[in-house]
Structure formats: structure tokens, C-alpha cells
Amino acid sequence: DAMVIQNPRYQVTQFGKPVTLSCSQTLNHNVMYWYQQKSSQAPKLLFHYYDKDFNNEADTPDNFQSRRPNTSFCFLDIRSPGLGDAAMYLCATSSVQGVRGTEAFFGQGTRLTVV
Amino acid sequence: AQSVTQPDIHITVSEGASLELRCNYSYGATPYLFWYVQSPGQGLQLLLKYFSGDTLVQGIKGFEAEFKRSQSSFNLRKPSVHWSDAAEYFCAVGPRFSGGYNKLIFGAGTRLAVHP
Numbered sequence: 369d370a371m372v373i374q375n376p377r378y379q380v381t382q383f384g385k386p387v388t389l390s391c392s393q394t395l396n397h398n399v400m401y402w403y404q405q406k407s408s409q410a411p412k413l414l415f416h417y418y419d420k421d422f423n424n425e426a427d428t429p430d431n432f433q434s435r436r437p438n439t440s441f442c443f444l445d446i447r448s449p450g451l452g453d454a455a456m457y458l459c460a461t462s463s464v465q466g467v468r469g470t471e472a473f474f475g476q477g478t479r480l481t482v483v
Numbered sequence: 484a485q486s487v488t489q490p491d492i493h494i495t496v497s498e499g500a501s502l503e504l505r506c507n508y509s510y511g512a513t514p515y516l517f518w519y520v521q522s523p524g525q526g527l528q529l530l531l532k533y534f535s536g537d538t539l540v541q542g543i544k545g546f547e548a549e550f551k552r553s554q555s556s557f558n559l560r561k562p563s564v565h566w567s568d569a570a571e572y573f574c575a576v577g578p579r580f581s582g583g584y585n586k587l588i589f590g591a592g593t594r595l596a597v598h599p
Contacts, residue, residue, distance in 0.1 A: 372526075374526075399585065401585065401586075403587075408592075409591070409592075410573060410589035410590060410591050410592055411527070411573070411587075411589050412589075413586055413587065416586065458526055458527065460527075460585070462585040470585075471515075471517060471529050471532050471585065472517075472529075472577075472585040472587060473529075474519075474526040474527040474528070474529075475526050476525055476526040477524075477525065477526045479524065
């Protein structure tokens with residue numbers, strides 16, 4: 369089945385040690401998103417890629433970066449994770465069709481723990 | 484400012500009872516509207532969406548939602564709740580005329596508990 373796959377499902381990293389989260393999709397969608405969801409909170413958009421164009425939300429910390437080497441893959445890099453970065457990270461995709469877009473399809477998420 | 488309000492943080496219903504989860508939004512123009520469900524430790528699953536047309540939309544798992552433009556609301560309903568419906572429910576809005584981007588703004592969520 370076509371889907372959005374996030375790896376790993378659970379990631380433990382040390383304070384200050386760079387970490388990369390992975391997202392792949394078989395939907396061939398041209399837009400990919402990264403959301404951060406802290407415990408008992410709503411998901412919050414960090415950034416998105418429209419094809420190769422990177423779009424950062426204004427309040428996304430510089431500590432967070434992203435790469436999209438091709439249509440199928442997108443990575444979230446946290447350069448120096450702090451305790452406050454512990455969260456569920458959700459990848460999503462959608463397809464632009466003219467001036468409309470499809471709904472977002474979400475992966476299962478990666479639960480990041482910082483120790 | 485753009486925002487989504489889900490006034491009920493927690494709701495508990497008995498199995499078989501009806502359910503209504505409230506959602507109000509503040510947005511510059513009528514947005515796309517969505518309801519997502521999230522089970523513990525899982526990603527988000529789309530229940531239903533409203534883009535245009537009939538303001539009563541049907542979704543998966545027996546859910547429906549009604550868009551009321553005059554009230555800026557998009558309430559989710561189910562006539563008979565099953566124990567497996569226990570989860571967190573998020574209402575979300577997305578821009579309608581931004582080239583199709585799905586930059587969703589989520590409400591804070593409503594956690595649903597179901598009594599047997």
C-alpha cells in the first residue's frame with residue numbers, strides 16, 4: 369500500500385548530540401511537511417518542502433533543519449537536541465493539484481527522547 | 484490571528500451513546516477543514532474533510548461533520564460510539580488558496596474516553 373513511513377519509530381539521543389529522523393513516501397506527493405507534537409499538545413508545523421523549495425515557519429528554531437534529496441525522502445535534522453525538543457515528530461505529505469491540494473497523509477511518527 | 488478552538492479537552496461517553504465534538508475556527512477566509520484521529524503513540528489518521536459542496540460530510544468509521552459558515556464551526560458527530568473510538572481527535576484547518584499547501588493549523592485536541 370502507498371504510504372508515509374517514518375524511521376525509526378522511537379529514537380533516544382543524548383543532549384546536544386545531532387540526530388536525524390527519516391521520512392519516506394510512496395504516494396509521489398510533491399509536498400512534504402514536518403510537524404512537532406509535544407506531549408498532550410497539538411501538532412505544530414516546523415517546515416515544509418514544495419518540490420525542492422524549502423519553506424521554514426517563522427518560529428521554527430534554527431536548531432532544526434531539513435533535507436529533501438528526492439521526491440520520496442525527507443529528513444529532519446536536529447543539530448543540538450535539548451530536553452525541550454523531546455516530542456513526537458510527524459511527517460506528512462500532500463499533492464498540489466492546480467490551486468487545490470489533497471489532504472495531508474501522515475506517517476506514524478517518531479517519538480524522540482533526549483537524555 | 485488564525486486559530487482553531489476545541490473547547491472540550493476531555494469527553495467521556497458510554498458505549499452506544501451519541502457523540503459530538505466541537506470545533507470553531509478563526510480564519511481570514513473559509514479554509515479547508517479536517518478532522519483527524521490519533522491513537523496513543525500513533526500518527527494522525529484522517530476521518531473526514533470539507534473542501535466545498537454539501538456542508539454535511541461523511542467520513543470513515545461512521546463519523547460525520549457539519550460545516551456551518553455562519554458559526555465558523557465544523558463539529559464532528561457519531562450516532563453510536565464504540566469502545567474502539569477512544570482516542571484523541573484533532574480539528575484542523577488549511578489554506579484554501581495558497582497553491583494547495585496543507586499548512587495545517589490544529590486545535591488543541593479532544594481526548595475521548597468510552598465507558599463500557
